[in-house]
Amino acid sequence: MEEINNIEVVPCTESDYLKPFRVHYNQNGTKKSWDFMRTHDSVSVLIFNTTSHCFVLVKQFRPAVYMCEWEKTKMQPPQSADKTEEGASEAAAAESQEGLSASEGESSSQWPPASAGVTYELCAGLVDKPDLSLEEIARQEVLEECGYDVPASKLKRITSYRSGVGVTGAKQTMFYAEVSDDNCVSAGGGEPREGELIEVVKVPLHEAMTFAYDERIPKTMGVIFSFIWFHNNMSPKYKISTNV
Amino acid sequence: MEEINNIEVVPCTESDYLKPFRVHYNQNGTKKSWDFMRTHDSVSVLIFNTTSHCFVLVKQFRPAVYMCEWEKTKMQPPQSADKTEEGASEAAAAESQEGLSASEGESSSQWPPASAGVTYELCAGLVDKPDLSLEEIARQEVLEECGYDVPASKLKRITSYRSGVGVTGAKQTMFYAEVSDDNCVSAGGGEPREGELIEVVKVPLHEAMTFAYDERIPKTMGVIFSFIWFHNNMSPKYKISTNV
Numbered sequence: 001m002e003e004i005n006n007i008e009v010v011p012c013t014e015s016d017y018l019k020p021f022r023v024h025y026n027q028n029g030t031k032k033s034w035d036f037m038r039t040h041d042s043v044s045v046l047i048f049n050t051t052s053h054c055f056v057l058v059k060q061f062r063p064a065v066y067m068c069e070w071e072k073t074k075m076q077p078p079q080s081a082d083k084t085e086e087g088a089s090e091a092a093a094a095e096s097q098e099g100l101s102a103s104e105g106e107s108s109s110q111w112p113p114a115s116a117g118v119t120y121e122l123c124a125g126l127v128d129k130p131d132l133s134l135e136e137i138a139r140q141e142v143l144e145e146c147g148y149d150v151p152a153s154k155l156k157r158i159t160s161y162r163s164g165v166g167v168t169g170a171k172q173t174m175f176y177a178e179v180s181d182d183n184c185v186s187a188g189g190g191e192p193r194e195g196e197l198i199e200v201v202k203v204p205l206h207e208a209m210t211f212a213y214d215e216r217i218p219k220t221m222g223v224i225f226s227f228i229w230f231h232n233n234m235s236p237k238y239k240i241s242t243n244v
Numbered sequence: 245m246e247e248i249n250n251i252e253v254v255p256c257t258e259s260d261y262l263k264p265f266r267v268h269y270n271q272n273g274t275k276k277s278w279d280f281m282r283t284h285d286s287v288s289v290l291i292f293n294t295t296s297h298c299f300v301l302v303k304q305f306r307p308a309v310y311m312c313e314w315e316k317t318k319m320q321p322p323q324s325a326d327k328t329e330e331g332a333s334e335a336a337a338a339e340s341q342e343g344l345s346a347s348e349g350e351s352s353s354q355w356p357p358a359s360a361g362v363t364y365e366l367c368a369g370l371v372d373k374p375d376l377s378l379e380e381i382a383r384q385e386v387l388e389e390c391g392y393d394v395p396a397s398k399l400k401r402i403t404s405y406r407s408g409v410g411v412t413g414a415k416q417t418m419f420y421a422e423v424s425d426d427n428c429v430s431a432g433g434g435e436p437r438e439g440e441l442i443e444v445v446k447v448p449l450h451e452a453m454t455f456a457y458d459e460r461i462p463k464t465m466g467v468i469f470s471f472i473w474f475h476n477n478m479s480p481k482y483k484i485s486t487n488v
Contacts, residue, residue, distance in 0.1 A: 021255060027246060028246060065406055162463065
């Protein structure tokens, strides 16, 4: 289990990761503006282990998710005696105007448990190497994050779509990779030097649909969609039934 | 068809919409930092019209998507004679360091057609009214964007998940709404005073799965996932077959 503490939130005036821009344009003769962020396209991979009949997912602590949960606790009427009583909507409005105001000194009881920021996701990565194909990038992620060495030629393209259409609009391409225990060459876990702390988890096929629709298990839509895609497209091949 | 011109991109140092923060924290004893953005949770609604057996989607110009496509044209070796020849990867690296540099004065031939920024999406909206239930917010969006008046009690929750786990981490909740032509009270199209220019489009059920997997049609994963969800969960009820 992750242990998260000494949390401090500060404004971010300059970032290597978040680059906001504003575009002014005319749409059908009307002047408009829109704030957006530059981001990379990405790939994700549904990995199915044919030896153990399990899906292979990654699980990690996501600060952005955690901060969403933390804000929700702030929107509740304060429980501690040292704050004045406020209605949830008033608190939310005030918080919305003032921005975040956490500091290391605040009581740790205000912070939700680390598990509030942990999500289950498909193995995925950014498309930031122009000389590599999407399949090659996906292959590298499968190796780095999950420890399976599969040739790029064995990756099957599922489909592509746009993510974050309001802010980033990047293109995501999803692949399917069949692996076996024989392809497993390391424990995976990502690149520690890049600060990745990734846990590789297996979801047995016969539990997959229950997992997909259990809202108590925090996950991305990619996990849900790809499990259903597998059920519709791959299960017949294996002549196995999933628990839909 | 949308007409987009007079495009100008500028840095965005202050935004009502993009609020970057940095969180410092200790994870299992290791000091880490992460840049993230505040955002609202959101709802989306798969709308099925039982009179016409069509899905009701919204289609709109998304500046963030358009800018992604524009950047891709810049990553190609320049076609015009007034620029020095550069390899695609060099151009991409240089562009990545210098940021965006478009201005109104640039040749319009550099800009992709407006259609490059148009996406098909589920009816959706932000959860920014703390006194309303998710169902009520979803109901309002169905009315404003698509013109159907359906009671919140008729909205069926499909599931929820996390979006943009790297940067925003917001929670999205997806609903299913059955409507008929009798529920149609306006043309929809969003709130023009909020700058929304939304086109309501119908996708016939018998074309839905072809639509979902046609990568030439730009769309969100929500569209693909929800069409498949309908196929698995609702089609049997209607005793109708989709073109999977």
